[in-house]
Amino acid sequence: MSKVDKYYKEYCEHALKIQELDSSISLLRWDQETHMPKDGATFRANQLGMLSGLKYDWKTADRYGDLLKSLYESRAELKPEQKFNVEKSFQNFNKTKKYTKDFVVRESKLVSEAYRAWIEARSEKKYQLFSNSLKSILDLRREETEILGYADKPYDALLNEYEEGMTTAKLDVVFTDVKNKLNPFLKEIANKPKPENAFMYGNFPFQKQWDFGLELIKQCGFNFDKGRQDLSVHPFSSSMNPSDVRITTRVDETNFYFMLWSCLHECGHGLYEQGLREEFFGLPMGKSVSLGIHESQSRLYENNLGRSSEFWSHNYPKLQSLFKDSFGGVSQDDFYKAINRVEPSPIRTEADELTYHLHIMIRYEIEKKLIHGELDSKDLSEVWNEMYKQYLNIDIKNDNEGVLQDIHWSHGSFGYFPTYSLGSFFAAQFYAHAKEELPEFDKNIKTGNLIPLLEWLNKNVHRHGQRYQADELCERITGKPLDFDYFMQYAKEKFSSIYNL
């Protein structure tokens, strides 16, 4: 065995060890949200703290750094996939090393405090109780932008953490499109009568919903030998490895929307994780590429597929027969219109497919200003409420349905929100291409054959891991980088017909 081969092997072993530890952390977190008894919380938090510290140590171990440096210098001798793994891992190692232990400890402490303050503020419905903590988090994040470095704007450094290569300049283009193209279209829709959707609220027994959800997920191709679904208050997906992917859903017996959308959404995330290549487990070639691409998979299943008339051609008769009281007298077309009802609302997670992006645009504008020091955290609540009035024509009644609604900032996450919109826009572009490339696309969906779509995503998105950055991946698949017009075209075609525009 050559020296390079020997080093590469040792590098893979260390990376695998980090991954196995990380998967243990994932399982402990999954268990915390799904099964852990109430009083286990304190021990679990300490346990997770210990394991996370260990992970940091392993990720920054000197020997690991030496290996990566050696391999990086000899990368000409490696095969292309090996070379990519080494380059990416070396880049990650160097980035992790930029953070001092002091920074990591302070971050962990500030985030814990901020989360507590957010909980407290929510219990009083008063943003001001959270404002000081948010200020400390913002100071920390600004410090981080300097640690990480950036070419243009400080906020770019944070965006890059969730969506590599993403910049304020690029996002400004995207959200200008949202403002100039989507917003006028939403005004047109607002002038039309809204479809009836009262039948989505009623009596939907737990077990019947659960079983129906499982059936949909199976139809999508989620492999239950390599994954499972559980209940949790906030739906999420979590992967131990491509053969053990866990998704969760939420069931409300009076509101059919919750189970339906969370099942399909998390299923999309889960399919991505199941589609990663096991032979690269623990290496960059075996990891998902970005939050935006991950979200493209969930939104594709939730929206492009799950809110399409083709999908319900196959599934509505079954749904009708399951919940006769609610849907017995509702035509498939009326059901389709109901699940596509557009209506501005104060809560992001309950927003429809279109107004959703105004919620994100508002957060994006606010985050930029906060990070760039153009907005003081103490004024945040007023600014939030003004923007909701301006863009969604909504009067925010209190901070809980306003600026305190999302957990992200209390977790210290800045730069995360935009990936939600990017996900939808990537999804529209991918879906349009799948439709073009796959024979009998609509017919397959109408007959419940969703496997060709999954295979297409496996081949074009999942199996590449981090090999191509999001934009490059998008270009390989569709011939051009992210283009908002795909989403706009999808929206116009679908909603013009629903709203008779």
Added chain:
Amino acid sequence: MSKVDKYYKEYCEHALKIQELDSSISLLRWDQETHMPKDGATFRANQLGMLSGLKYDWKTADRYGDLLKSLYESRAELKPEQKFNVEKSFQNFNKTKKYTKDFVVRESKLVSEAYRAWIEARSEKKYQLFSNSLKSILDLRREETEILGYADKPYDALLNEYEEGMTTAKLDVVFTDVKNKLNPFLKEIANKPKPENAFMYGNFPFQKQWDFGLELIKQCGFNFDKGRQDLSVHPFSSSMNPSDVRITTRVDETNFYFMLWSCLHECGHGLYEQGLREEFFGLPMGKSVSLGIHESQSRLYENNLGRSSEFWSHNYPKLQSLFKDSFGGVSQDDFYKAINRVEPSPIRTEADELTYHLHIMIRYEIEKKLIHGELDSKDLSEVWNEMYKQYLNIDIKNDNEGVLQDIHWSHGSFGYFPTYSLGSFFAAQFYAHAKEELPEFDKNIKTGNLIPLLEWLNKNVHRHGQRYQADELCERITGKPLDFDYFMQYAKEKFSSIYNL
């Protein structure tokens, strides 16, 4: 802070870290048996291997050894509970250090092979396919007896691993009693007609059994804020910490026995774990003392309590109303007799409360001979079958219902089986004393008030952790060391009445 205090603090921190890692391993194992998707098995096995190796490294870390040595030498300055923790941890450290890495790796390899061979042998119902692997395991265990050392017999070294202080000499006394006292009594019983128990087989819907089991466990005082119950093929209990204790049960819709006994049995284990003191989490004062004492708790709940007429005074009416078809026409007394039916059978795990100990006695005699080289592993199947004929008057039909029935030897466990009988005998001794010491004992059980019993066990057994070795603990509680006559007296009183002897 004095040097000793500083060292003690660092020792506690390291011990806690080991414990937190160990609890992570426990959760991964629990998940493996209860929730993990099928295809996750290979990754999980590797992950567990990595974490177990890490645990070994931490348990044998030089710095940890240095701390323990220093503290041990200064132990006069420590408080009694601290002193005990240090002594015990130092003893464990020195023991773990006796094993070379080579031994540990060979053991892990041999056990994996033996387990595979056992699975293979069971699929063919042929012990000979397992015989060679068992021989290798036995060689390894004999090597281990020399590593660990022993005063009298090699087998003592193995017994000591599961039940500290236990020796062949002591067990010979116990099992001679089983032979000379229990066996003749069983012969008397065998001459009497057996109680009817056909109604225990029938149609018992899953959910009703599950709910009834939960009700019994709650009655026993299992705290569901600090624990939970799940399903698994082989029931077990597992503790992450005293505030997160998991038990599992098995439900067979055609056989009511399985759910009932596994619920109560595992509940007893779980109550012990919930009763350990949190302030000593990770330290010897916060750990269960031995397998025999652990088993005494499970058997006390399963047998002494769970097969008593007092327990069913309270619970039978409910049971009857739940399963009218099966129990509607069965009197409480007939039910009580059915669950106490004595009948030799080939399978240990399905044995009644009395013949069970003949199963263990046979395994004990065989293990001694195997370890001491008085029995060749290739002759094991014949010897097994002869002993079953001699002691239980049973003709073993094939190796699966004979020598291949238990997983223990394929896991490399020798010295484990005797703790099952010790558990029952400790339980009888403890239960007799609880009955004497607690006012209105029977009346409380007849009215479903099981909390005084739990509090008595908490105070007398659980909260001491490893502070007293099993025999010492037994003496503190009952005034004398383990005495088989308690079990014999319990058996005679109960079964003489059931069988009109």
